[in-house]
Amino acid sequence: MASLLRPAAIAAISAAFASRATATTLVAKCPTRFAWEDAQLTDNVISNSEPSLFGFGDDVGTGAASSSQNDNAGGPDCRAMPGDASWPSDETWALFNSTLGGALIETVPLAAACYANWPEQRDAAVCEYLTSHWNDPHLHVEDPTSAMFPLYQGRTCLPTDDPDGSDCALGGYAAYSVAATDVSQIQLAINFARNANLRLVVRNTGHDFNDKSVGAGALSLWTHKLRDIQFLPDFDCRGYSGPAFKLGSGVMTEEVYAAAEVNGVTVVGGECRTVGIAGGYIAGGGHSPMTSLVGMGADQVLSLEVVLPNGRFVTANEDTNPDLYWALRGGGGSTYGVVTSVTIRAYPQIPHTTLTYAYTTSPNVTTETFFESLGVYMSYFDRIASASAYGYFLVTSIGPDQYLFSMMPLWGANMTKPQLTELVTPLLDDLVSLGIAITPNITEYPSLYNAYNGTFGPEQVGGYDNHAASRIFPKENFEPAKLDDTLAAVRYAVEGGGILIGYNIRAAPNPTVNQTNSVNPAWRKTTGFFILGAAWAANATDAEIQQTSETLTDDWMARWRAVSPGGGSYGSEGDINEPNFQQSFYGKHYPRLLELKKKYDPTGLFYAPTAVGSEDWYITDQLPWIPTQNGRLCRKK
Numbered sequence: 001m002a003s004l005l006r007p008a009a010i011a012a013i014s015a016a017f018a019s020r021a022t023a024t025t026l027v028a029k030c031p032t033r034f035a036w037e038d039a040q041l042t043d044n045v046i047s048n049s050e051p052s053l054f055g056f057g058d059d060v061g062t063g064a065a066s067s068s069q070n071d072n073a074g075g076p077d078c079r080a081m082p083g084d085a086s087w088p089s090d091e092t093w094a095l096f097n098s099t100l101g102g103a104l105i106e107t108v109p110l111a112a113a114c115y116a117n118w119p120e121q122r123d124a125a126v127c128e129y130l131t132s133h134w135n136d137p138h139l140h141v142e143d144p145t146s147a148m149f150p151l152y153q154g155r156t157c158l159p160t161d162d163p164d165g166s167d168c169a170l171g172g173y174a175a176y177s178v179a180a181t182d183v184s185q186i187q188l189a190i191n192f193a194r195n196a197n198l199r200l201v202v203r204n205t206g207h208d209f210n211d212k213s214v215g216a217g218a219l220s221l222w223t224h225k226l227r228d229i230q231f232l233p234d235f236d237c238r239g240y241s242g243p244a245f246k247l248g249s250g251v252m253t254e255e256v257y258a259a260a261e262v263n264g265v266t267v268v269g270g271e272c273r274t275v276g277i278a279g280g281y282i283a284g285g286g287h288s289p290m291t292s293l294v295g296m297g298a299d300q301v302l303s304l305e306v307v308l309p310n311g312r313f314v315t316a317n318e319d320t321n322p323d324l325y326w327a328l329r330g331g332g333g334s335t336y337g338v339v340t341s342v343t344i345r346a347y348p349q350i351p352h353t354t355l356t357y358a359y360t361t362s363p364n365v366t367t368e369t370f371f372e373s374l375g376v377y378m379s380y381f382d383r384i385a386s387a388s389a390y391g392y393f394l395v396t397s398i399g400p401d402q403y404l405f406s407m408m409p410l411w412g413a414n415m416t417k418p419q420l421t422e423l424v425t426p427l428l429d430d431l432v433s434l435g436i437a438i439t440p441n442i443t444e445y446p447s448l449y450n451a452y453n454g455t456f457g458p459e460q461v462g463g464y465d466n467h468a469a470s471r472i473f474p475k476e477n478f479e480p481a482k483l484d485d486t487l488a489a490v491r492y493a494v495e496g497g498g499i500l501i502g503y504n505i506r507a508a509p510n511p512t513v514n515q516t517n518s519v520n521p522a523w524r525k526t527t528g529f530f531i532l533g534a535a536w537a538a539n540a541t542d543a544e545i546q547q548t549s550e551t552l553t554d555d556w557m558a559r560w561r562a563v564s565p566g567g568g569s570y571g572s573e574g575d576i577n578e579p580n581f582q583q584s585f586y587g588k589h590y591p592r593l594l595e596l597k598k599k600y601d602p603t604g605l606f607y608a609p610t611a612v613g614s615e616d617w618y619i620t621d622q623l624p625w626i627p628t629q630n631g632r633l634c635r636k637k
């Protein structure tokens with residue numbers, strides 16, 4: 001339990017500052033592998049241990065062009081579960097653990113201390129700590145298996161003050177985790193899972209809204225300990241020269257922002273401090289306050305290192321495995337292998353200016369005027385995003401026929417205060433002429449780190465009282481011909497109780513990096529990305545959750561989809577129930593992504609809900625609208 005109590009003051013920001021002396025700065029023009037990436041499994045080691053358990057799968061997904069391996073129908077029907085005759089024996093797990101050098105962890109659910117049915121963990125003080133910190137992402141990040149949003153894990157072990165009331169069960173949590181610190185352990189785990197027909201999951205921070213990083217009975221690869229940050233001030237290879245970072249795949253956004261600050265540069269990352277920038281964020285595309293200026297997170301990637309489903313460790317960049325390089329930049333996590341590190345480009349330090357304001361309906365601002373003002377803001381989307389700025393805003397009901405708009409903030413990347421003021425003055429004037437009284441706060445910061453730290457507070461996780469869907473609207477939706485219809489669809493959802501988190505954003509063209517990647521093409525045509533949340537009471541019944549989820553997907557979002565043909569949705573912030581998810585999350589890239597899935601992972605070792613190729617699989621024992629990870633993973637016939 002001690003590790004759980006390691007204070008959330010693993011305060012990664014100060015840690016990153018403190019470690020700057022040791023943070024390696026490399027003069028090399030092309031980055032080399034991290035030392036732990038050179039620790040690889042060799043055929044020699046395997047032949048001296050248990051080749052049938054740990055041997056490479058060189059006959060599967062060799063990476064060589066092949067169509068003869070596309071037969072997905074072979075192999076067992078379902079992945080093994082504890083209790084099955086085929087489940088590895090305790091002796092085999094012990095052998096696996098010793099081969100790993102002791103890195104195997106048997107899952108103890110994070111909140112086990114709160115439950116009588118975990119007598120060895122049971123500890124009232126620990127339970128109290130867990131309960132009071134459950135919303136802090138750092139708590140979950142430091143645990144090998146926890147899911148930050150446990151709805152689709154099955155909610156089987158939440159903190160409780162009633163230890164005798166129910167049992168804490170593993171539910172969708174993996175059976176075992178490998179706390180990987182080098183590449184050989186990842187190769188061993190992949191080979192073992194493939195050879196023993198185990199379900200495999202990749203778990204970095206556990207941020208995924210849809211619990212893509214957990215799975216019942218699985219062997220979980222925990223990448224959180226791969227935390228090296230290497231600054232490459234003079235990167236010069238394959239066509240790009242300039243500053244770059246090589247990041248271990250466990251590094252969190254706040255750590256990279258801090259390292260960029262220390263080294264006087266800027267990087268592209270999201271707004272959430274603890275998201276795995278080189279894990280799920282880049283894999284899924286990655287949007288950022290920098291995106292309207294220099295493109296998506298995935299657009300910054302110069303090279304990656306990855307362990308493939310056959311256990312082999314390879315590099316993916318413009319010159320080496322270019323098809324994999326294309327797929328790993330936008331095609332989603334847990335699909336083609338385990339990424340161990342990513343090299344991204346950096347930019348010079350630039351100023352950032354933010355604008356915040358908020359208003360509500362009031363005697364002076366009727367509901368009509370309120371939504372009219374939202375339409376006015378939308379009519380500026382193209383102009384603002386084209387000027388490289390980004391808007392992040394909230395629209396929600398705050399009572400019967402009462403609504404709130406909060407700009408939190410509108411962000412001008414590479415803009416001074418006079419520049420942002422000039423850009424937004426016409427919008428603010430329009431709001432005033434609608435009779436809306438606002439007090440704009442425009443603040444200039446010298447660097448991204450300062451702007452980010454001054455803007456985005458610590459995020460709250462751990463909840464299971466809401467679910468979100470999203471839409472990447474084509475920019476035409478905010479142009480005069482379609483604006484009214486778009487606004488009507490948005491208003492319908494907000495009046496129905498939906499919580500809108502909006503982003504006014506474009507994926508800016510960027511000539512210095514290759515944007516020929518698998519990012520959802522909808523991002524290339526948008527100026528407005530909207531997340532729509534649907535909430536229920538914390539004690540809601542399954543029937544209530546199902547009803548609300550259905551309303552979200554089949555009523556509110558159906559109207560958004562209908563009004564935005566050619567748009568899409570963001571898989572990293574998407575609806576697990578998204579209809580035709582292949583089109584929504586991947587667009588026209590889906591066929592190519594699926595072809596590469598069959599090439600590199602013909603046996604479907606990597607599975608995550610809504611990931612490429614996931615339609616070949618199902619999970620048993622599902623409730624409609626609440627698809628959890630706590631059944632058995634089986635192949636569709």
Ligand SMILES: Cc1cc2nc3c(=O)[nH]c(=O)nc-3n(C[C@H](O)[C@H](O)[C@H](O)COP(=O)(O)OP(=O)(O)OC[C@H]3O[C@@H](n4cnc5c(N)ncnc54)[C@H](O)[C@@H]3O)c2cc1C
Nearest residue numbers: 204205206207208270271272276279280286287333334339
């Ligand atoms: C509060 C909050 C704020 C957010 N803000 C933003 C934002 O501003 N911009 C944005 O674009 N997104 C944002 N997101 C979404 C975020 O990008 C995704 O949830 C992302 O997938 C998280 O990645 P992770 O590695 O931290 O999480 P995990 O849940 O650990 O992993 C997510 C997925 O990636 C896979 N994966 C992780 N690491 C690897 C690896 N090394 N190799 C292969 N597969 C891997 C996992 O198996 C899983 O399928 C936000 C999410 C939250 C909860």
Ligand SMILES: *[C@@H]1O[C@H](CO)[C@@H](O)[C@H](O)[C@H]1NC(C)=O
Nearest residue numbers: 097098101102103104105106
């Ligand atoms: C793996 O080995 C380490 C070191 O011996 C031990 O601490 C750990 O408990 C073992 N894991 C399992 C699942 O037995």
Ligand SMILES: *[C@@H]1O[C@H](CO)[C@@H](O)[C@H](O)[C@H]1NC(C)=O
Nearest residue numbers: 362363364365435436437438
């Ligand atoms: C509402 O409008 C009136 C008349 O213009 C004005 O005096 C008053 O201050 C306004 N109230 C708010 C809260 O803006």
Ligand SMILES: *[C@@H]1O[C@H](CO)[C@@H](O)[C@H](O)[C@H]1NC(C)=O
Nearest residue numbers: 293294347348350413414415
């Ligand atoms: C920021 O703006 C300056 C001055 O206009 C320009 O020279 C520079 O290229 C811009 N930086 C980025 C990263 O766009």
Ligand SMILES: *[C@@H]1O[C@H](CO)[C@@H](O)[C@H](O)[C@H]1NC(C)=O
Nearest residue numbers: 354356440441442443454455
């Ligand atoms: C404006 O915002 C900045 C940054 O959040 C804050 O420090 C400052 O106090 C705000 N100013 C006013 C007048 O609210």
Ligand SMILES: *[C@@H]1O[C@H](CO)[C@@H](O)[C@H](O)[C@H]1NC(C)=O
Nearest residue numbers: 013014017449450453454455
């Ligand atoms: C980040 O902001 C907080 C206040 O929100 C402040 O206390 C802290 O010092 C800031 N950190 C840095 C490194 O500037």
Ligand SMILES: *[C@@H]1O[C@H](CO)[C@@H](O)[C@H](O)[C@H]1NC(C)=O
Nearest residue numbers: 239318322323326514515516
């Ligand atoms: C970008 O990548 C694609 C696919 O790998 C390649 O065909 C193209 O030539 C690259 N473009 C540039 C500008 O390097």
Ligand SMILES: *[C@@H]1O[C@H](CO)[C@@H](O)[C@H](O)[C@H]1NC(C)=O
Nearest residue numbers: 536537538539540541542544
């Ligand atoms: C949920 O709690 C509220 C009070 O907080 C109560 O009124 C309601 O009946 C409860 N619902 C269920 C399904 O238990």
